[in-house]
Amino acid sequence: MTVIYCAACGKEFEPRPQILNQAYCSAPECQRERHRIWQKKKRQTDPKYRQDDADCNRDWASDHPSYWQKYRTDHPDYTERNRKLQRERNLKTKRAPIANENVSIRDISLQSGRYWLVPIDSDGIAKVDAWIVEITVISAGCNPLTRADE
Numbered sequence: 001m002t003v004i005y006c007a008a009c010g011k012e013f014e015p016r017p018q019i020l021n022q023a024y025c026s027a028p029e030c031q032r033e034r035h036r037i038w039q040k041k042k043r044q045t046d047p048k049y050r051q052d053d054a055d056c057n058r059d060w061a062s063d064h065p066s067y068w069q070k071y072r073t074d075h076p077d078y079t080e081r082n083r084k085l086q087r088e089r090n091l092k093t094k095r096a097p098i099a100n101e102n103v104s105i106r107d108i109s110l111q112s113g114r115y116w117l118v119p120i121d122s123d124g125i126a127k128v129d130a131w132i133v134e135i136t137v138i139s140a141g142c143n144p145l146t147r148a149d150e
């Protein structure tokens with residue numbers, strides 16, 4: 001009888017002969033860990049899987065619009081941790097601000113199309129609610145107004 005140690009819980013278990021190179025015991029939490037690791041690797045290496053997964057999650061979220069709002073209310077520690085990590089990510093990206101009063105109107109090169117409009121707070125953290133807006137450029141190519149012309 002061969003006994004090996006579970007890669008998740010570290011406990012001894014007897015591998016099933018039907019499963020080649022079994023690394024996880026049959027405990028539900030260890031099987032969830034095995035699946036979580038498999039899924040993480042699959043998302044990193046398989047673009048189609050990643051896209052399908054994202055589509056599925058988006059569809060589910062649109063069918064359950066209050067789920068994440070309730071989750072954040074019920075889990076304030078999670079919410080605060082997430083905000084802190086997002087602030088840190090925002091500092092790392094060093095992106096140009098999305099809206100700035102000093103941006104010249106001449107710098108805007110917008111094409112007609114549909115856009116996500118996502119409200120952000122003062123920390124640059126995107127809020128839950130997002131709108132899809134359609135913007136139609138009706139006067140491309142003309143000289144734009146400057147602030148002095150207004």
Ligand SMILES: [Zn+2]
Nearest residue numbers: 006009025030
């Ligand atoms: Zn285990």
